Amino acid sequence: MRFPSRERQPGRGGRRLPLRKSLLGRLLAVSALVAACSVAATAWLAVQTTSGAIRQEQGQNLTDDARIYHALLGRAATHPQWDGVEPTVRALARQYGRRIALTTQSRAPIADSATEQKPPALPPQPSAVVDPLSADSALTPATEQSGGNPADRIDPRAVGPFRLPAAEGAQLQKTADRVVSCLREYGLASDILRTPSGRPRIQVVGNDIDRIEGTRCPLDVLDEPTRSERTALATLNALADACLERQGRASVRLGLDLSWKRDTETRPVPRQAAPSGVLPAPAEPVPAEPAPVVRGPAGSLEDRAIASCVGTARREQLSSYVSSPALLFIGDPDSTTVPGFDLSPANTARIAGAAALVLALTVGASLLAATRLVRPLHALTGAAQRMKDGETTEPVAVTADNEIGRLAAAFNDMSAHRARLETQRRAMVSDVAHELRTPLSNIRGWLEAAEDGLADPDPAFVSSLLEEAVQLQHIIDDLQDLAEADAGALRLHPEPVRIDELLGQVAAAHQARAETAGVTLTVSVPGGAPVLTADPVRLRQAVGNLVSNALRHTGPGGTVTLRARGSDGGDEVAVEVADTGSGIPADDLPYVFDRFWRAEKSRSRRTGGSGLGLAIVRKLAEGHGGSAEAASTEGEGSVFTLRLPVSPRPPGRRKAPGSPDTSITAI
Numbered sequence: 001m002r003f004p005s006r007e008r009q010p011g012r013g014g015r016r017l018p019l020r021k022s023l024l025g026r027l028l029a030v031s032a033l034v035a036a037c038s039v040a041a042t043a044w045l046a047v048q049t050t051s052g053a054i055r056q057e058q059g060q061n062l063t064d065d066a067r068i069y070h071a072l073l074g075r076a077a078t079h080p081q082w083d084g085v086e087p088t089v090r091a092l093a094r095q096y097g098r099r100i101a102l103t104t105q106s107r108a109p110i111a112d113s114a115t116e117q118k119p120p121a122l123p124p125q126p127s128a129v130v131d132p133l134s135a136d137s138a139l140t141p142a143t144e145q146s147g148g149n150p151a152d153r154i155d156p157r158a159v160g161p162f163r164l165p166a167a168e169g170a171q172l173q174k175t176a177d178r179v180v181s182c183l184r185e186y187g188l189a190s191d192i193l194r195t196p197s198g199r200p201r202i203q204v205v206g207n208d209i210d211r212i213e214g215t216r217c218p219l220d221v222l223d224e225p226t227r228s229e230r231t232a233l234a235t236l237n238a239l240a241d242a243c244l245e246r247q248g249r250a251s252v253r254l255g256l257d258l259s260w261k262r263d264t265e266t267r268p269v270p271r272q273a274a275p276s277g278v279l280p281a282p283a284e285p286v287p288a289e290p291a292p293v294v295r296g297p298a299g300s301l302e303d304r305a306i307a308s309c310v311g312t313a314r315r316e317q318l319s320s321y322v323s324s325p326a327l328l329f330i331g332d333p334d335s336t337t338v339p340g341f342d343l344s345p346a347n348t349a350r351i352a353g354a355a356a357l358v359l360a361l362t363v364g365a366s367l368l369a370a371t372r373l374v375r376p377l378h379a380l381t382g383a384a385q386r387m388k389d390g391e392t393t394e395p396v397a398v399t400a401d402n403e404i405g406r407l408a409a410a411f412n413d414m415s416a417h418r419a420r421l422e423t424q425r426r427a428m429v430s431d432v433a434h435e436l437r438t439p440l441s442n443i444r445g446w447l448e449a450a451e452d453g454l455a456d457p458d459p460a461f462v463s464s465l466l467e468e469a470v471q472l473q474h475i476i477d478d479l480q481d482l483a484e485a486d487a488g489a490l491r492l493h494p495e496p497v498r499i500d501e502l503l504g505q506v507a508a509a510h511q512a513r514a515e516t517a518g519v520t521l522t523v524s525v526p527g528g529a530p531v532l533t534a535d536p537v538r539l540r541q542a543v544g545n546l547v548s549n550a551l552r553h554t555g556p557g558g559t560v561t562l563r564a565r566g567s568d569g570g571d572e573v574a575v576e577v578a579d580t581g582s583g584i585p586a587d588d589l590p591y592v593f594d595r596f597w598r599a600e601k602s603r604s605r606r607t608g609g610s611g612l613g614l615a616i617v618r619k620l621a622e623g624h625g626g627s628a629e630a631a632s633t634e635g636e637g638s639v640f641t642l643r644l645p646v647s648p649r650p651p652g653r654r655k656a657p658g659s660p661d662t663s664i665t666a667i
Contacts (some may be wrong), residue, residue: 031366160321162230182217239313519555554581
């Protein structure tokens, strides 16, 4: 199988990674993308916020401008001259924070709220024309136009000669009070509204016209015009007849509500069937009833002509009672216009420059951060490559306590552990070769001597060859056990085992050797004999290896003790083999369970063993789900402990510190 070739980092004879594949390139791309999205989102949010603020400010300005226009229009509708309007203009300017100026149609100043001796020049176009006889429908609500008719542009506050004297107004007010009292007796609530002319009108709460007409209250008492109104109405009627006569049309007779009579036909007052002095309550509150206007069928050419003449007559009659048209200029106090969002080429260039600067700063900062991030990764890659090539690897510098620093520290630990394992592997190969070579050489030497007639194949000769063969078989069996343990194929046959009997069997098997060495071998099981489930053969092998190791390192007169005790919870048994031998240096203690390890490298196979016994002990303990531990004081002796569960459990649940993971099959 072919694998893709790996690209090496610079300095190792390989070519550099393409920028688009490297971590540095990806970090730069991500940072640039994030910066671009941030700039775009910020620009969009700024535009939306600014546009919304501008629209809100423009809408508020338009509302304020309409109120200013309405106030000045009302002043013009009730005063024949503009004299004395200056205080009104300044008050409105202070109220709305605007500059207000009034000029004649020839742009001669009438009033200006600007306080400078030489105020700024006015704009070319006025904001509006203040003419009460031709009000601007865009700045005046329809409900405030005459009769609510957008076609009639006369301001309802322009009443002229129809304004009631005080005496007539008081008399009509008394009459309206009597009508309201009468309606109240019939359970009808009503209010008295006063029109711009001073004439009271009654507004009934509710729209039940039949109920209103069913009362005995004098509802039509307010329909009759007063003396002053009849005079003004006669003048208006004459002006309207003159207009109609010029068009060759018949004269009409106008009523107070500006309805007319032609021949025998009478045009009713629009908007209601009740008498003109009584108004049913509208669905929503409305301003005071404006002056009535001429209404006729939309499809009647004759009625439209009469309405036009009546409107012309009204403007002619009111012209001497209202102020002349004036130009209205409204602006900011500093004469600036309403702010706008100008995306001129200069502004566009500024925005583009700011975005480019942000991107450049982001990419620069990302490049600096990415370079510092990638540099230790390059060092780790180079060290890993050298390790793969079999070269000596120097530790990677750990510059900070962060993720990269911890990765470098873990790599250094792995590298040191690998170097240690490699040293152990080489030593193991050498030791295996040495351990196998010695008995084989002896066997070969004795056989060659027999073949050459230099040695007789007597019982002593055969016994010597058998001893060498047994030693060779022992080494091979140990290696096979370790190989099976490493492969997870070490087979165990657990059964109930009395630990005191097992320790007695091991002690009996090694008693002769202990006596030969002058060492006292004892067994101690205090507090009863714990029973556990284990493979008795493998367990005797593990304890026997510990006893052999203890006897080998204990001098004459010493003691080797086999002990067993249960844990406080009763779920574990600790088997200890303690000796009073030479002990193990503290620096060597972590390696006593490694294969082929000897504290004294000069010891031979016959004096120091093969170096596999303790390694097999640890594997057998882990195979039973337990662990093997060692404690020693140099010059005083050592204690090796096997911790075994009372009940079988999966192997590997407890292991000695620093021991590799194992998986041994228990049957």
